[in-house]
Amino acid sequence: MENEDILMALKNGNVPSKGAKKLCVGRDVEIEEFQRLLRKVDDEDKAIVKFIKGEFGAGKSFFLKVIEDMAFEDNFAVSWITISHNLPFNKIELVYRNIAKTLRCKTGTSLEHVLDKWYTQHYNMASHDSDNDFEKHAILRERIHDELEDTRQFSSTFATAIENYAKLRSEGDTEGASAAVSWIRGDANIPFSVKKKFGVKGEINKETALNFLEALSIFIKSVGYSGLVVLIDEVEYIMHLHTHQIRNTSYNYIRDIYDNCNMGKFQSALFVFAGTPYLFEDSKKGIPSYPALEERIQKVLESDYVDMRTPIIYLSDFDRDDLINISQKLLEMHGEVYDWDAQSKVEPIIENIADELISTAGLSGGKVTARKFVRKFITLLDTVEQNQPHFNTPEDILNEFINNTNQIDDEDEFDEFDDDW
Incomplete structure (x- = not known):
């Protein structure tokens, strides 16, 4: 899929x-x-x-x-x-x-995941060092305090919030720990009484945001x-x-x-x-x-x-070699996905398609816009695969591409705020 x-x-x-x-x-x-x-x-x-x-x-x-x-x-x-x-x-x-x-x-999709993974690792190490709950939590606090030393140099407030997040986790206060993550993430409107639990005041603002970003990069590296x-x-x-x-x-x-x-x-x-x-x-x-x-x-x-x-x-647009290269990759992928002999039907005209596009791209220095070409080529493959009886020769396919190029160009106008490619 x-x-x-x-x-x-x-x-x-x-x-x-x-x-x-x-x-x-x-x-x-x-x-x-x-x-x-x-x-x-x-x-x-x-x-x-x-x-x-x-x-x-x-x-x-x-x-x-x-x-x-x-x-x-x-x-x-x-x-x-x-x-x-x-x-x-x-x-x-x-x-x-x-x-x-x-x-x-690679393993998760949120800052909360990163913090949870980090806390769990330290908790497991502390549990390995001692079976006594009091000693275990003392070891855990010491480990976390020491590991946040580099982060603390960039933002003591950031480090304090993380340290108290861990403390709240160890105490079973999941609501307070979750609020700490929200604050670290920059969320506003967290009640003062809740922020007091993890030792901070106010909110991240334009004066502190860059320091927090610097601290975040240090913290990310320190946790592995x-x-x-x-x-x-x-x-x-x-x-x-x-x-x-x-x-x-x-x-x-x-x-x-x-x-x-x-x-x-x-x-x-x-x-x-x-x-x-x-x-x-x-x-x-x-x-x-x-x-x-x-x-x-x-x-x-x-x-x-x-x-x-x-x-x-x-990043320049596609030249002739790029067009041929991406065409071959898409051709192989399309044939595998839709289980048809795409290469024998279309590969013979790949160079012709590239030559046609390069010859009409004089105003752009002989280069072709990547997104436009990829959309056109996949549309061509979809059309040929679903209507194979109508395409008996490579020339039929080439003509289909050339005759419909202008129409696709008109449909592919770029929105100035929609540069998905």
């Missing part, structure tokens, strides 16, 4: 929930670079910020999914947020809350994960915030994260911001309108040669 789900998601213009890496073509150098970065985060406790730049439909969200899959394979905890009307980046406390709420790992990966999609939405001041506030928070990573305030973390070229090039509302960020990440050497170690990585 997984391959069928992948095909359906791609046909609908969405990123599949699983299996993105095996369909990621033309990105070998980028994948290798992010594998290197993940190793540095894990082995050296580095904190790194990268920016992904690509046209609508070029595969930014798809590539973020590939990074997510790689991170899960390497035992990272991952959060994925999408900048939007409901999550503008100028409210950093809201950004933190969404990062904490979307936290996932390789580090924290935060994927931030559709960052170009910042350009549509109403005022210059609000946009500057958003870009300033990105600059703060960038600087704090480079200065060592963040540890064991990778932040990846993805946006369209407008975000990186528009001088009125994009990043260039905020020099404090632009000067840090701009390309300082104009060259046609690849340099993956610059802050911004550009």
Whole structure:
């Protein structure tokens, strides 16, 4: 079922929930670079910020999914947020809350799962050390206090809340422990009487949110994960915030994260911001309108040669080889899912399809938008498989593709806030 789900998601213009890496073509150098970065985060406790730049439909969200899959394979905890009307980046406390709420790992889908797993491990170790309940709980408290020492250096309040979460768990106060998790996650409106149980006051706000995010990355590493990966999609939405001041506030928070990573305030973390070229090039509302960020990440050497170690990585559209490669992968998958001889019928015209598309892509530098092509090709395979008696020769299939290309183009207009790929 997984391959069928992948095909359906791609046909609908969405990123599949699983299996993105095996369909990621033309990105070998980028994948290798992010594998290197993940190793540095894990082995050296580095904190790194990268920016992904690509046209609508070029595969930014798809590539973020590939990074997510790689991170899960390497035992990272991952959060994925999408900048939007409901999550503008100028409210950093809201950004933190969404990062904490979307936290996932290979074995679970919440911050509560991470905390529960961590607490259970320490409880089991304390139980192994002593059968006496009093001694066991004393050992447990000491272990947890010591392990939170690094986290405490970044935010004593954050560490206190986690320490008291563990205390409430050991006392059987599940309601208080659950409230502690909610507060750590950034939830508001928790009664003072409940917060008093886990030793905190107030709420996470714009003054404390970055410190909490730094503490979260330290805590994630300390409990046995390789580090924290935060994927931030559709960052170009910042350009549509109403005022210059609000946009500057958003870009300033990105600059703060960038600087704090480079200065060592963040540890064991990778932040990846993805946006369209407008975000990186528009001088009125994009990043260039905020020099404090632009000067840090701009390309300082104009060259046609690849340099993956610059802050911004550009994802180009498909070239001829990419089209052929992804076609062959989709062809094999489609044949297996729907149990038909897709390769003998369609493979002979794959190069013809690629040539046709490249020849009509002059205005885009001979490149084809990834999402558009994948949708077209899967639609073609679906049509041929369900109407095989009408397609007796490879030329019949090629004509079907060419004759219907314009219609599919018209149906695949991009919404500026719906860059699912």
